[in-house]
Amino acid sequence: MAYFSQQLINGLALGSIYGLIAIGYTMVYGIIGMINFAHGDIYMLGAFHSLILFLILGSLGVTWVPLAILLVLVFAMVLTAMYGWAVERVAYRPLRGSTRIAPLISAIGMSILLQNYVLLLQGARGKPLHGVVTGSIPLFEQGGFVVQIGYMQILIILVTIVLMAGFTWLITRTTLGRAQRACEQDRRMAALLGVNIDRTISMTFVIGASLAAVAGLMVTLYYGIIDFYIGFVAGIKAFTAAVLGGIGSLPGAMLGGMLIGLIEAFWSAYFTVEYKDVAAFSVLVLVLIFRPTGLLGKPDVEKV
Amino acid sequence: MIARAETRADVPASGVLASLLKRAALAAGVAFLLTVGIVGFELVSSTGELEYHTRFGSIVVTVAAVFFGYLAMGLLQAGLIWPAIIGAVVVGAVLLFVLVGSIRDPSLERFLPYESSIVDWSLLMFPVGIVLRGLWLFGKARSQAKTGRIAGSRRYSGWLAWALIGAALVLPFMPFADRRLVDIATLTLTYIMLGWGLNIVVGLAGLLDLGYVAFYAVGAYSYALLSTNYGLGFWVCLPLAGALAATFGILLGFPVLRLRGDYLAIVTLGFGEMIRIVLINWYWFTGGPNGINNVARPSFFGLDFDRNPDEGVAAFHTFFGIEYSPMQRVVFLYFLILACALVTNHFTLRIRKMPLGRAWEALREDETACRALGINPTNTKLTAFAFGAMFAGFAGSFFAARQGFISPESFVFLESAVILAIVVLGGLGSQIGIVLAAVVLIGIPEFFRELKDYRMLAFGLGMVLIMVWRPGGLLAHRDPTMLLHGRKRGRS
Known part of the structure; x- marks a missing residue:
C-alpha cells in the first residue's frame, strides 16, 4: 500500500507534465486537424530556455528560489511561444487547405530541423542543473517504507492545476476561446462571421507552446538534466496521451496525460523499467481498438 | 502581376x-x-x-x-x-x-x-x-513572356524511366565511379526501394504508416539471425525475411487497420518504437544494443567475394580468372539492390492494373463508396500493408547483408520519417518522383558528410521548404489509373 501510494504520487507528477504537453497537441489537432509533430521539440526548446534563464538569473544574483522560478516561467513561456508562432507561420500556414499529409511531413521536417538546431547550438551533451527545489514531506510510514511527496512534485501538480484552471477559463469565457471553439467547429463559417482565422490559429500555437514551455521548465527542475533529444519521446507520449483522452478534448488531454504517467510509473515499479514505453503504447492500441475516439472524445461522424 | x-x-x-x-x-x-x-x-x-x-x-x-x-x-x-x-x-x-x-x-x-x-x-x-x-x-x-507548364510531361516519363535504368546499369563502369560513388548509389537505391515499398501503403492504399522501419528491422534481423544461428545463405533468407516481414505486417495491421488517417499513423509509429525497444531489451535473442556482428555476405550463384574464401567455396575472381578487387563486391551489391528495386517497381506498376491495385486506389479515394461496392476494406488494406512490409523485409535483409552488422540504432523513427518524406516529397504515387526525392534527400547530402551536423539541419529545412513550395510533392501524381471515355487525355 505504501509503495503503491508512492508510485501514485510519482505517476501524477509525471502525468501532469505529459498533460501539459498533450494540451498543445490536442488544441492544434482540434482546430486545424493536423498532428503538430514539432510540438515535442517546442517543449525541448522550453526546457533549454528555462535552463539558460536560470543561469542568467543566477549570475544576476537572483537567488530567492520562488522569484527565480516565477521569472524563468514567464520569460521561458514568452521565448518558447515565439517558436510556436514562428513554426506555424513558416511551416504550416502556407500549407493550410492542402492535403492532409503535407503539413505532417512539414512538421516532421520542422522537428528534425529544431532538434539539429539545438544540437548545433548547444552541443550533444546532457545539460545538468543541480537541485533548485529539493526536499520532501514524509506523508506516512508503513512497514518501514516512508511515503513522501517532494516539494518539486507539489510544485508540478500545483502549477498544472493553476494553469488548467486558467486555461479552462480562457477557452470557455474569453473572446479568444470563443473564436477558437468556433474555428474548431467550422472554420469557414467562423471566418464569415468575422473571426480572424489566422490570428486565432496563431494564438492556439502560442498557447500550446507556452504550456509546453512550462512542462519543459518542470522537467528541467524535476530530473535536473536535459538534452536536445528529450522532445521526441516526450512528444510521442504526450500525443499518445492526447489520443487516449480523446483528441480535440482538453480535459481528455489532461486525463490522458495523467493515465500515461500513472501507467508508466506503475509499470516501472511493478514490472520492468525497460518496457515502460511499450506499456504506454499498448494501452494506446487497446484504447483505439475498443474505443477509437478516446476516453472523452466525441464520436466522429463519417460523411460522404 | x-x-x-x-x-x-x-x-x-x-x-x-x-x-x-x-x-x-x-x-x-x-x-x-x-x-x-x-x-x-x-x-x-x-x-x-x-x-x-x-x-x-x-x-x-x-x-x-x-x-x-x-x-x-x-x-x-x-x-x-x-x-x-x-x-x-x-x-x-x-x-x-x-x-x-x-x-x-x-x-x-x-x-x-x-x-x-x-x-x-x-x-x-x-x-x-x-x-x-x-x-x-x-x-x-x-x-512579358508567359511560362506555361510543359504540357503532357507524362509522355516523357516512359523514356525517362528507361534512360534512368540505362544510366544506373552503366554507372559502376564509368571512369569516375569510385568506391564512394557506388556506395552512395547503393544507399540511395536502398532508400528508393524502401520508398517504392512504402508507396504501396501510403501512395496507393492511402494508409499513413509512420512505423515502416519496423518491417525493415524485421527483415534485417530475420536474415542476420537465420544466417548466424542456422548458417542459412542470403538467397534462402531473402524470401524468408520477406515472408516474415509480411507476417508481421498482417499481425500488426490486423488490429489497427480499422482506424483512419492520423490514428493509424500514430499507432504505426508506436509499433515501430515498440519493435525497436524489444530489439534493444531482448538481449539473448537479438544481442541487445550491441546488435549482431559478422552477418554472412551474399554470394554470386555460390561464388564468394573474399580474397581467400573458405574451404570448398569458389571465389568470384578465381572462377572468372580475373584479379581480385574489393570493388567486385561493392559493384555486385549495387546490382543486387538495383535488381531488387526494379522488381519492386515492376510489381507496383503491374499490381496497379490488377483488381487488387484498383481496389487500393479506390479505397484511398473513398472508403465508404468502396464498402458500398462490396470491397472488404480491412482485407484490402491488410494486403497493402503486407506487400509493403514484404518489400521492406527484402530491403532489410539486403541492408544486413551489405553492412555485415546490424543494431537497433539503424532502425530509429528518423528512418521511417525519411522514407515517408521520400514518398511524399516525390509526389504520392509517383514512381519517378520517389527516385528524384531519394537522390535529393539521401544521395546529395551523403556527399556532404563532412558537414554532418549541418547535414541533418539542412535535411529538415529541405523537407519543410519542399513541402511549402510544392505541397503535392516534386512530381504530383494522383490521377486515377483508369477513367471513363478517355477523359485522361483531355486533362493532362
Missing part, C-alpha cells in the same frame, strides 16, 4: 516603403526573440558545473539578415526591383570583403558569426539569391 501593378499605382512608393519597413522591423523583432535565448547563450558543462558563454554576434547577424532579407523580398514583391538588387549587391560585397579578408587576416574572423567557414561562406547565398530573383523578375517584366 496585374494586381500588383495596380496596387503600385494606387499606393505611393513611400507608403509601400513605410509599411514594408514596419513589417521588416517586426520580423527582425521576432528573429531577436527567437535567437536571444538559445543562440545567444551557449551552455557549457566542461568543468562539471554548468556555465554559459555568450554569442551576441550571432544574434546581431541573424537579426540583421532577417531585417534586410525581409526588406529585399518585400521590395521585390512590391515591384521595386532595383533598390532590392542594389541593396543585396552592397550587403553581398561587404560580406565577400570580410570573407576574403579573413583568409589572409585571421583577426577579421571575429566579424564572422559562425564557427564553420563553410557556413559563413554559404551566407553569400542569400544576397546572390535575391539578386538572381530580382534579375529574373526584371527579365520577366520586360519580356
